[in-house]
Amino acid sequence: MFEAYKKGLSKAKDFFKVKLDSSEDYYENLEESLISFDVSYEVTNKIISVMKKNKLNLKDSIKYLYKDYDPYHNRLNFSEGLTVYLFVGINGVGKTTTIAKLANQYSHKKTLLIAADTFRAGAKEQLKKWGEELNIEVFAKDVSDPSAVIYEGLEYAKSNNFELVFIDTAGRLQNKEPLMQEMDKMNRTIYKVLNKYPEETLLVIDATQGQNALFQAEYFNEVVKLTGIVMTKLDGTAKGGIIFSIKEKVNLFPKLIGLGEDKEDLRAFDLNAYVDNMMEE
Numbered sequence: 422m423f424e425a426y427k428k429g430l431s432k433a434k435d436f437f438k439v440k441l442d443s444s445e446d447y448y449e450n451l452e453e454s455l456i457s458f459d460v461s462y463e464v465t466n467k468i469i470s471v472m473k474k475n476k477l478n479l480k481d482s483i484k485y486l487y488k489d490y491d492p493y494h495n496r497l498n499f500s501e502g503l504t505v506y507l508f509v510g511i512n513g514v515g516k517t518t519t520i521a522k523l524a525n526q527y528s529h530k531k532t533l534l535i536a537a538d539t540f541r542a543g544a545k546e547q548l549k550k551w552g553e554e555l556n557i558e559v560f561a562k563d564v565s566d567p568s569a570v571i572y573e574g575l576e577y578a579k580s581n582n583f584e585l586v587f588i589d590t591a592g593r594l595q596n597k598e599p600l601m602q603e604m605d606k607m608n609r610t611i612y613k614v615l616n617k618y619p620e621e622t623l624l625v626i627d628a629t630q631g632q633n634a635l636f637q638a639e640y641f642n643e644v645v646k647l648t649g650i651v652m653t654k655l656d657g658t659a660k661g662g663i664i665f666s667i668k669e670k671v672n673l674f675p676k677l678i679g680l681g682e683d684k685e686d687l688r689a690f691d692l693n694a695y696v697d698n699m700m701e702e
C-alpha cells in the first residue's frame with residue numbers, strides 16, 4: 422500500500438521539495454508553498470499556527486491538526502444482504518473507472534454494475550467493456566431516464582441475490598434545482614425497491630482540476646447527501662493539498678484515492694500515509 426502511495430504521489434512530492442529547498446524565510450515560503458499546493462488560505466494558516474505553537478514539523482503539524490480524524494469512520498459502509506453505492510460527479514472525473522477498480526477489489530462478492538449514465542454517448546458500452554474484462558455483470562437499458570434503469574437494475578439485483586451494486590450515473594453541472602431533482606428521484610427509486618437509501622453516495626472528483634474540484638465538492642454537497650469522496654488522478658497532479666481544502670469546506674476526507682489508470686490503482690485513503698508521501702521536508 423505504501424509503495425502505491427509513494428509512486429502515485431511522486432509528482433506532488435517533487436513539487437513540494439523544490440519549493441521548500443528554495444526557502445529563505447521559512448514560514449513565508451512555507452505559506453506560499455502550501456497555497457500553491459492547493460491548500461486553502463484558512464487551512465494553511467491553521468497548519469502554520471500549529472507548527473509555531475507546538476514546535477512541530479510540517480508533517481506532524483498536519484497530522485496533529487487532523488488528530489480526530491478516524492480512519493475507521495472513513496471506511497466504506499456495508500450492510501448484510503445487498504449493499505448499494507451510488508457514484509456521482511461530472512463527466513470525465515473517473516466514475517466509471519473507479520467503479521471498475523472497486524468492483525475488481527470486491528470480486529469475491531456477487532456484484533452488479535448498473536449503467537445509469539444515460540447521458541453520455543458510449544457510457545453503457547464503457548461499463549460493459551469493464552464488466553467483460555473483470556467478469557462482472559452489468560445491467561444496462563436503452564432508456565433516457567436513469568431512475569428507470571436503476572429501478573429495473575435493483576429489482577434484478579434483489580431477485581438474483583446480488584451482494585453489491587454499484588450505480589454509475591451522469592452528473593452534469595447544470596442548475597442546482599434540476600440536478601437536485603434528478604438525485605432525489607434516484608434516491609426515491611432506490612428506497613422504493615429496497616426500502617433503504619444507498620450505503621454510500623460517493624462523489625468522484627478529479628484532483629487535477631484543482632479549485633474546480635473544490636467547487637464541485639461544494640456544489641454536490643448541496644444537492645445530495647454525500648457519504649464520501651473519491652479523489653482520482655492524484656498521480657497526475659503536484660497539488661495534493663486540495664484534499665485539505667475540501668475537508669475544510671465539506672468536512673469530508675476521501676474514502677478512496679485514484680493513483681493511476683490501471684485497475685489496481687485505487688487505494689483506501691490513509692491520512693498518515695498520504696501526508697508522509699505527498700511532500701518532502
Ligand SMILES: Nc1nc2c(ncn2[C@@H]2O[C@H](COP(=O)(O)OP(=O)(O)O)[C@@H](O)[C@H]2O)c(=O)[nH]1
Nearest residue numbers: 512513514515516517518653654679680681682
Ligand atoms: N491517471 C489517472 N487517470 C484516471 C484515474 N481515474 C480515472 N482516470 C482516467 O480518466 C478518464 C475518465 O475516466 P471515466 O471513468 O471515463 O470518467 P467518468 O466520465 O466520470 O465516468 C479515463 O481515461 C480514465 O482512465 C486516476 O486515478 N489516475
Ligand SMILES: [Mg+2]
Nearest residue numbers: 516517538544
Ligand atoms: Mg462514465
